[in-house]
Every structure is written in C-alpha cells, then in structure tokens.
Amino acid sequence: MATSIIGFKEKRIDIDDNFLLLGLSYIKQSSESKNNPDWFKDYVNNIIDVMLDVKPVGWGYMELDDYIIDDERKVFFNDLIDKTIDGLKNRDSNIIDFKEVNYLLDLKGLELWKEKHFVDVEYVLRFLDDLKILLDDNTPLSHERLMKTHSNKNNSN
Numbered sequence: 001m002a003t004s005i006i007g008f009k010e011k012r013i014d015i016d017d018n019f020l021l022l023g024l025s026y027i028k029q030s031s032e033s034k035n036n037p038d039w040f041k042d043y044v045n046n047i048i049d050v051m052l053d054v055k056p057v058g059w060g061y062m063e064l065d066d067y068i069i070d071d072e073r074k075v076f077f078n079d080l081i082d083k084t085i086d087g088l089k090n091r092d093s094n095i096i097d098f099k100e101v102n103y104l105l106d107l108k109g110l111e112l113w114k115e116k117h118f119v120d121v122e123y124v125l126r127f128l129d130d131l132k133i134l135l136d137d138n139t140p141l142s143h144e145r146l147m148k149t150h151s152n153k154n155n156s157n
Contacts (some may be wrong), residue, residue: 004056004061004062005060005061005062006134007063007064009054011134019123019124020060021052023124023127027080027081027103030045030080030084034080037076052106055091064134068135068146081128085129088121088125088128089125094120094121096119096121098117
C-alpha cells in the first residue's frame with residue numbers, strides 16, 4: 001500500500017494513504033459545526049481540501065509546523081481530534097464501507113471502491129491517535145507506532 005508522511009517539528013509518521021485521507025475527512029466533518037479560528041479555516045482550505053482533492057497516493061507530505069505554532073492551536077487541534085475519535089467510536093458499525101469511502105473521498109470512475117472493499121474504523125482511530133502523539137512534545141520519537149507504516153491488514157482498495 002502507498003504511504004504518505006506527516007511531520008511536526010522533528011517527528012514524522014508514515015501513514016497509509018487511505019487512513020490519512022479518511023482521517024482528514026472525518027476531522028473536517030468534526031470541525032464543520034464549530035466556529036473555527038481563521039488559522040484553522042486556512043488549514044482546511046490549503047491543506048485538508050487540497051489533500052482530499054489531489055489524493056496524493058504515495059507521495060503526500062504534510063507539515064503541521066506552519067499551522068500549529070503555539071500551545072493554543074495545539075490544544076484546539078487536539079480537542080478536534082478527540083471529538084473526531086469520539087464520533088468514530090460511537091458509530092453503529094466498526095466498518096467504513098465502500099459507499100462511505102466513495103462519498104467521503106469524492107471518488108469517481110475508476111477510483112470508485114467496489115462492494116468488497118472496506119476499512120476497519122480501528123485503522124483510522126490509530127492514525128488519529130498517532131496524530132495526537134505527533135503533536136505531543138513529551139512523547140519521544142521512539143514511540144513504538146511513530147515512523148512505522150500502519151498495518152495493512154484491512155481490506156482496503
């Protein structure tokens with residue numbers, strides 16, 4: 001599976017593209033009901049929307065340093081990630097089926113996932129947990145899940 005990289009300060013995580021894009025989609029959904037600060041609106045427009053539009057399979061690289069520049073922003077982003085995690089944990093199903101993936105990622109034509117394809121919510125939750133670890137200055141780079149590609153035992157595209 002293709003992977004992309006997310007960086008913050010000196011840390012990097014290597015993430016399966018499907019989990020990255022789905023995680024960003026869910027973060028964006030979680031933020032839509034909030035009165036977001038301008039910096040986060042810029043982040044959604046300049047980073048999340050572009051990543052979801054381009055779908056950089058195997059070559060995506062996101063640096064959070066330009067947007068998460070102080071503790072206030074870090075707290076805001078962590079709270080939003082927590083809200084996203086809570087929403088995913090409270091789903092009726094632990095499976096993100098092909099229809100939901102096609103909708104969230106706005107897939108068309110040959111990109112469309114078929115009936116046999118799905119993603120276990122657990123993989124998106126792991127990505128979101130890793131994103132929180134990435135933002136935590138007190139968690140060393142040697143944390144067991146940083147700099148490792150997530151397991152690809154799901155049945156994704």
